Amino acid sequence: SQTIHQWPATLVQPVGSPLSLECTVEGTSNPNLYWYRQAAGRGLQLLFYSVGIGQISSEVPQNLSASRPQDRQFILSSKKLLLSDSGFYLCAWCTGRREYCYEQYFGPGTRLTVT
Amino acid sequence: DAKTTQPNSMESNEEEPVHLPCNHSTISGTDYIHWYRQLPSQGPEYVIHGLTSNVNNRMASLAIAEDRKSSTLILHRATLRDAAVYYCILTPYNTDKLIFGTGTRLQVFP
Numbered sequence: 001s002q003t004i005h006q007w008p009a010t011l012v013q014p015v016g017s018p019l020s021l022e023c024t025v026e027g028t029s030n031p032n033l034y035w036y037r038q039a040a041g042r043g044l045q046l047l048f049y050s051v052g053i054g055q056i057s058s059e060v061p062q063n064l065s066a067s068r069p070q071d072r073q074f075i076l077s078s079k080k081l082l083l084s085d086s087g088f089y090l091c092a093w094c095t096g097r098r099e100y101c102y103e104q105y106f107g108p109g110t111r112l113t114v115t
Numbered sequence: 116d117a118k119t120t121q122p123n124s125m126e127s128n129e130e131e132p133v134h135l136p137c138n139h140s141t142i143s144g145t146d147y148i149h150w151y152r153q154l155p156s157q158g159p160e161y162v163i164h165g166l167t168s169n170v171n172n173r174m175a176s177l178a179i180a181e182d183r184k185s186s187t188l189i190l191h192r193a194t195l196r197d198a199a200v201y202y203c204i205l206t207p208y209n210t211d212k213l214i215f216g217t218g219t220r221l222q223v224f225p
Contacts, residue, residue, distance in 0.1 A: 032211050043202075044159065044215040051211070059212075090158045094211060101211035102147065106158025 002027035006091050006107040013114055019064075019078040021110050023091030026072065032094035032101055033074040035066055039087045050074060086114045119203045124220040127193045135188040135219055137203030142183050145208040150177065150188045152199040153218070159202065162188065198223045 035047040048066035094101035120138040150162040170177040176189040202218040
């Protein structure tokens, strides 16, 4: 069966510090991968998605970046965190035909607090 | 992207049916209707999706209006575990992205 892992589960970082969040998927190959952010009391915002190794699409301009160094690994990074980067970060993967994702599976999330 | 409109919140008693409405008057012919839910402090989970015909699965039923401008997610017997935010999302056939709105917060009372 497929499993998605995210770490760390919680993170407290000072403003201006770097960030690296990791997501890995097991039990599937060549998935579409997604990063979302949910600010406190808000809906989910799609940040990045990837259809293959090294292929990253950015949805929202910001000081975050994403990379996909391996088929089932997706990394979210920042060189300098802002207070507004606080939130619940979720990784997801998708099954189905490549051009249409009809069911996304979400990881447990990382709760990031920037102080 | 076509937009959806959902009530901010709804309430239900345990073991009663729940009908969660979603309006999508600008839906196009190739837009699929998805429903996800998000339990507190968890990531969203897929509930159901459909195109034109009503759909049933182990979690819920999806009733789609004949003109497809609205749909209703039906939980046949609400449980306390069904308390969550329910998102109605339109996804064009040729895209692999989900654009979440603000959803409906469902409260279930014992």
